[in-house]
Amino acid sequence: xxxxxxxxxxxxxxxxxxxxxxxxxxxxxxxxxxxxxxxxxxxxxxxxxxxxxxxxxxxxxxxxxxxxxxxxxxxxxxxxxxxxxxxxxxxxxxxxxxxxxxxxxxxxxxxxxxxxxxxxxxxxxxxxxxxxxxxxxxxxxxxxxxxxxxxxxxxxxxxxxxxxxxxxxxxxxxxxxxxxxxxxxxxxxxxxxxxxxxxxxxxxxxxxxxxxxxxxxxxxxxxxxxxxxxxxxxxxxxxxxxxxxxxxxxxxxxxxxxxxxxxxxxxxxxxxxx
Numbered sequence: 001x002x003x004x005x006x007x008x009x010x011x012x013x014x015x016x017x018x019x020x021x022x023x024x025x026x027x028x029x030x031x032x033x034x035x036x037x038x039x040x041x042x043x044x045x046x047x048x049x050x051x052x053x054x055x056x057x058x059x060x061x062x063x064x065x066x067x068x069x070x071x072x073x074x075x076x077x078x079x080x081x082x083x084x085x086x087x088x089x090x091x092x093x094x095x096x097x098x099x100x101x102x103x104x105x106x107x108x109x110x111x112x113x114x115x116x117x118x119x120x121x122x123x124x125x126x127x128x129x130x131x132x133x134x135x136x137x138x139x140x141x142x143x144x145x146x147x148x149x150x151x152x153x154x155x156x157x158x159x160x161x162x163x164x165x166x167x168x169x170x171x172x173x174x175x176x177x178x179x180x181x182x183x184x185x186x187x188x189x190x191x192x193x194x195x196x197x198x199x200x201x202x203x204x205x206x207x208x209x210x211x212x213x214x215x216x217x218x219x220x221x222x223x224x225x226x227x228x229x230x231x232x233x234x235x236x237x238x239x240x241x242x243x244x245x246x247x248x249x250x251x252x253x254x255x256x257x258x259x260x261x262x263x264x265x266x267x268x269x270x271x272x273x274x
Contacts, residue, residue, distance in 0.1 A: 001106070005075065008102040010066030011091035014083070017041065017075040018063040018099065020106060023054045029135075029274060030059035030110050032099060034092075036118030036141075038169050038176070040064050042076055044245035048254045052262045058269075059110065061103060065095045069176065077172055085164065085177035088185035089123070089146065089193055096127040100134075111135045111274040115265065118217060118241065121208075122146055125198055125225075128206070135274045136205040138265050141214055141241050144221035146193050150183055159183070171247065199228035207232035207268040209261055211239025234264045 002021040010016050019041060022030075031053050035041060041062040050060040064070045067087035069078030078084055096114075103110065112133045116124030121142020128137040143149060151159060159165045159180055166175040186193055199206075206229050210222035219235055226233035236243065236257055244255030254262070 003106075005072075007072050008063065008098055010095040010098045012066065012086075014066040015072050016064045016066045016068075016095070017070065017072055018061065018102060019050070020059070020061045020103065021050060021054050022059040022107060023057055025057045026059055027057040028110050029113065029269075030061055030103060030107075031113050031115055031269070032096070032103075032134075033060070033062040034096065034114065034116040034120035034123050035062070035065070035068070036116075036120045038069075038078075039117065039120070040068055040070055040076060044242060044247045045249040045251075045254050045258055046245075048249070049258070049262060052254070052259070053266065056266060059107075061099060063095070063099055065092045066098075067091050078169070078174055078176060081174065081176050085179045086181070087178075088182050089126070090185050090189060092123045093127050093130075096123065097131065100131055113138065113269050113272070115140060117141060119143055119149075121225075122193075122195060125195060125202075125206070126193060128204055129198075129202065134204070136207075136269060136272050137202075138206070138268060139208045139222065139225060140243070140261065140265075141210050141217050142208065142222060142225060143195075143217055144224045145195055146186055147190075150186070156183075195225070196228050199225055199231075202229045202231070205231070205268070205272050207234065207265070209234045209236065209264060211236050211241065211243055211257065213238055214241045216241035232268055236260055236264075 069084030114124040121139035208222040239257035243258040
């Protein structure tokens with residue numbers, strides 16, 4: 001079974017795009033991939049990542065978070081900046097819950113494994129212990145703190161006073177809005193979103209993967225996550241934040257560092273008894 005660009009109803013009942021593929025030799029385990037900040041399910045070589053795991057007998061689900069700036073008509077890039085501006089961490093966690101429900105409507109007999117890239121790693125860690133279906137979490141180039149990603153001092157005060165700030169997408173050159181409610185949502189859920197505290201209490205298998213040449217999120221972030229969670233840590237040489245990928249990705253094969261990442265992640269997931 002393979003569905004591409006189907007829709008699910010996420011946070012605020014907003015429709016967003018989702019892909020789900022179950023191979024003929026399906027092992028009843030589904031990997032749910034969570035993209036990062038300014039990301040989307042079809043960015044770069046993520047389609048090849050899907051094919052890699054499907055060829056190993058795993059189901060694979062990737063989706064656009066409901067407020068990533070995409071629409072069901074155009075899921076690539078950010079045709080709806082107003083929705084992007086209303087995004088929060090709480091909304092993305094609600095999206096994961098909605099995706100699990102969506103998968104249940106397609107196949108009720110499955111166990112799940114979360115993979116989160118960059119900011120998506122934080123969403124995976126927060127969500128992982130909340131849902132019985134999820135048996136493990138893998139973070140790819142994840143942030144180690146939500147709070148540290150916010151501005152401080154005068155910049156934070158200006159954002160609060162204006163109620164809105166803009167962040168530039170270096171690839172599309174768009175100035176994308178962020179409502180101050182993003183920060184308010186974090187403050188309201190500060191304990192629930194505290195990554196160090198979450199990691200120290202983690203009860204499910206967890207592994208952290210990072211490129212040593214990452215200039216967007218330093219590899220020390222995954223070192224911290226592994227120390228806190230007592231989970232596996234894998235540092236990949238000559239790998240950047242997106243493990244050698246880029247957008248658009250037109251090659252038929254993954255970059256070597258991304259393929260290595262997939263192999264290490266598969267080795268971790270395959271050890272888990274479900």
